[in-house]
Amino acid sequence: xxxxxxxxKVAFQAINKNRTRSILTMLGIIIGVAAVIMTISxxxxxxxxxQNQISGLGTNLxxxxxxxEHKAGINVRMGKPIYKKDFExxxxxxxxxxxxxxxxxxxxQAIGPDGYKSTMVYGVSYDYFYITSREIQLGSFFSxxxxxxxxxxxxxxQTIREELFPGQDPIGKQIRIDKVPFTVVGLLKExxxxxxxxxxxxxxxxxxxxxxxxxxxNRKRGYNMILASALSEDHIVDAKIEATELLRESHKIKANxxxxxxxxTQIELQEITSNITGILTLLLGAIASISLIxxxxxxxxxxxxxxxxxxxxxxxxxxxxxxxxxxxTQFLIEAVVLSLAGGVLGVVLGVIGNQIIYKATxxxxxxxxxxxxxxxxxATLVGxxxxxxxxxxxxxxxxxxxxxxx
Amino acid sequence: MPLxxxxxxxxxxxxxxxGDIEVHALTDIDLVIEEGEFVAIMGASGSGKSTxxxxxGCLDQPTSxxxxxxxxxxxxxxxxxxxxxxxxxxxxIFQSYNLLSRTTALENVELPLVYxxxxxxxxxxxxxxxxxxxxxxEDRIYHKTNExxxxxxxxxxxxxxxxxxxxxILSDEATGxxxxxxxxxxxxxxxxxxxxxxxxxxxxxxxxxxxxxxRMIYMRDGRILTDEIxxxxxTKESALKDLELTTEPKE
Ligand SMILES: Nc1ncnc2c1ncn2[C@@H]1O[C@H](COP(=O)(O)OP(=O)(O)OP(=O)(O)O)[C@@H](O)[C@H]1O
Ligand SMILES: [Mg+2]
Numbered sequence: 001x002x003x004x005x006x007x008x009k010v011a012f013q014a015i016n017k018n019r020t021r022s023i024l025t026m027l028g029i030i031i032g033v034a035a036v037i038m039t040i041s042x043x044x045x046x047x048x049x050x051q052n053q054i055s056g057l058g059t060n061l062x063x064x065x066x067x068x069e070h071k072a073g074i075n076v077r078m079g080k081p082i083y084k085k086d087f088e089x090x091x092x093x094x095x096x097x098x099x100x101x102x103x104x105x106x107x108x109q110a111i112g113p114d115g116y117k118s119t120m121v122y123g124v125s126y127d128y129f130y131i132t133s134r135e136i137q138l139g140s141f142f143s144x145x146x147x148x149x150x151x152x153x154x155x156x157x158q159t160i161r162e163e164l165f166p167g168q169d170p171i172g173k174q175i176r177i178d179k180v181p182f183t184v185v186g187l188l189k190e191x192x193x194x195x196x197x198x199x200x201x202x203x204x205x206x207x208x209x210x211x212x213x214x215x216x217x218n219r220k221r222g223y224n225m226i227l228a229s230a231l232s233e234d235h236i237v238d239a240k241i242e243a244t245e246l247l248r249e250s251h252k253i254k255a256n257x258x259x260x261x262x263x264x265t266q267i268e269l270q271e272i273t274s275n276i277t278g279i280l281t282l283l284l285g286a287i288a289s290i291s292l293i294x295x296x297x298x299x300x301x302x303x304x305x306x307x308x309x310x311x312x313x314x315x316x317x318x319x320x321x322x323x324x325x326x327x328x329t330q331f332l333i334e335a336v337v338l339s340l341a342g343g344v345l346g347v348v349l350g351v352i353g354n355q356i357i358y359k360a361t362x363x364x365x366x367x368x369x370x371x372x373x374x375x376x377x378x379a380t381l382v383g384x385x386x387x388x389x390x391x392x393x394x395x396x397x398x399x400x401x402x403x404x405x406x
Numbered sequence: 407m408p409l410x411x412x413x414x415x416x417x418x419x420x421x422x423x424x425g426d427i428e429v430h431a432l433t434d435i436d437l438v439i440e441e442g443e444f445v446a447i448m449g450a451s452g453s454g455k456s457t458x459x460x461x462x463g464c465l466d467q468p469t470s471x472x473x474x475x476x477x478x479x480x481x482x483x484x485x486x487x488x489x490x491x492x493x494x495x496x497x498x499i500f501q502s503y504n505l506l507s508r509t510t511a512l513e514n515v516e517l518p519l520v521y522x523x524x525x526x527x528x529x530x531x532x533x534x535x536x537x538x539x540x541x542x543x544e545d546r547i548y549h550k551t552n553e554x555x556x557x558x559x560x561x562x563x564x565x566x567x568x569x570x571x572x573x574x575i576l577s578d579e580a581t582g583x584x585x586x587x588x589x590x591x592x593x594x595x596x597x598x599x600x601x602x603x604x605x606x607x608x609x610x611x612x613x614x615x616x617x618x619x620x621r622m623i624y625m626r627d628g629r630i631l632t633d634e635i636x637x638x639x640x641t642k643e644s645a646l647k648d649l650e651l652t653t654e655p656k657e
Binding site for chain 1 (some may be wrong): 419507513
């Protein structure tokens with residue numbers, strides 16, 4: 001016990017005497033740990049955000065759209081477009097889908113008195129607000145009546161307001177979309193960025209009838225999709241079956257032919273995106289492993305470079321009567337102290353780094369607990385192994401061979 | 407009462423193997439050294455002096471033969487027992503000092519006490535300071551090794567060899583890197599230590615330094631060639647005078 005205390009003192013002396021080497025060793029560990037924590041957490045953060053976004057859409061959501069296929073990276077529409085007629089059939093007959101809204105999307109410039117912004121304009125019905133459970137901050141949604149009479153009303157997101165009406169109340173003001181003037185009747189509550197990076201507040205919503213009549217005019221054009229919400233979460237499958245039957249009928253598809261449309265439920269969407277984010281996390285994990293390996297090699301290098309000097313030191317200590325166990329205890333303490341200190345500092349740096357990224361980009365990164373475990377565990381393990389084992393080898397030498405080591 | 411045998415070797419040999427090549431560094435050395443002796447070991451380079459001293463200092467093991475140190479059969483000892491013997495009975499001084507770098511003289515001298523398990527020393531700082539005083543370095547205690555001259559570093563190494571009060575001091579060309587005057591001072595220090603009762607073996611290439619000892623062993627090709635008592639031993643004064651005579655006249 002007394003001996004261990006004496007060796008403890010020797011170990012701390014050695015760390016202090018070789019300050020440069022100690023700092024470099026710790027630096028390798030610090031960087032390794034911080035890199036792992038930050039990459040894994042970024043992956044987790046992205047996953048979380050995508051999932052929040054999707055569940056934010058409401059879990060009862062169904063999306064009905066024309067069947068498309070990926071050909072050489074391009075979405076090619078395969079089936080018949082979805083027209084007003086299809087929507088009306090669904091609206092009239094559906095039991096499990098109380099809320100239905102067409103969705104007509106168009107990229108356009110929104111021009112206000114004090115600014116403009118290119119954005120996505122969605123033509124929807126009043127039901128859209130139920131289906132997506134978006135909330136209003138100022139003013140109101142346009143009404144069923146407004147949709148029926150195709151009034152030139154619109155509801156805008158926060159990003160549009162900032163660009164077009166900086167510091168002003170936008171309600172009642174006019175914006176022009178594709179030369180058509182719309183009156184702003186509502187301002188949406190902030191939603192934040194979408195899972196794939198799109199800004200859910202960079203959006204203009206208008207009655208689909210208005211978009212159809214004023215912007216598309218006589219051009220006959222199908223809907224991009226029909227959004228629907230099922231009666232409840234338990235009725236999603238029923239809703240899907242119902243929509244399938246109604247649309248097959250409407251599209252006059254024969255019994256043995258395949259659907260020419262696709263219906264995706266919220267749950268399916270979540271599965272797809274969780275696959276995508278899974279791949280993302282995997283990718284980031286790979287990057288993290290590389291940074292671990294690089295950090296590990298850094299630590300190894302520093303440890304191995306100092307082996308010659310340290311082997312001589314070990315030789316000196318053995319020559320004046322240190323036992324093998326004295327040497328091993330000293331080097332183990334040194335390696336553990338440096339690795340743990342480096343590991344703790346690395347965790348601190350990683351967490352601070354996540355905060356800095358959050359402050360700078362508004363991309364919220366929750367520090368994943370397991371990233372701390374992995375980063376801390378691996379880096380300290382490398383530090384201890386490469387601090388300890390060369391010393392163990394040297395301590396087993398004849399004192400004279402350790403002294404002569406080159 | 408017969409004097410105690412500090413060292414006794416019986417047919418000690420040391421063979422170094424490097425792949426197929428065998429170097430017979432030592433062959434069948436028999437030697438007895440008694441308490442209080444002061445022995446100089448000389449011989450050509452490669453004659454096996456260091457190899458022999460390393461074995462005597464328990465830094466290396468003989469390939470064959472028996473070695474008794476203070477009556478203890480060293481061949482039979484475990485690694486830990488050997489370490490303890492080095493710590494308690496032997497003070498080894500190297501040509502290249504082998505001090506810890508970036509470390510003060512005091513900490514270097516304290517080091518053997520760190521590994522002392524007998525508990526016979528209570529205040530290591532005090533003892534180390536005293537040992538440094540004995541070699542004339544009382545005013546350099548807190549200097550780091552790299553802030554000291556070669557002669558001062560060697561004296562730190564000697565203080566380190568003395569601090570645990572060993573019975574046996576082994577010196578492998580302690581004066582090899584020092585100038586003549588400093589060498590004479592170190593040799594004189596050995597004489598003083600010997601007068602205080604320590605048994606000393608020192609390897610040297612310099613006959614002037616060997617002349618300080620009481621007995622001289624000459625080695626060649628891994629064997630002891632001659633082993634005789636030195637009759638007219640040098641003293642510090644005589645050696646310094648000789649040094650002046652050889653260096654003084656210019657042109
Ligand atoms: N570790 C080793 N491996 C192989 N051969 C060695 C080793 N150590 C010493 N030798 C050989 O043993 C012989 C004796 O070497 P040693 O160092 O004992 O000589 P020395 O008398 O001390 O010489 P010097 O006066 O130059 O110091 C030499 O031929 C040397 O090459
Ligand atoms: Mg030698």
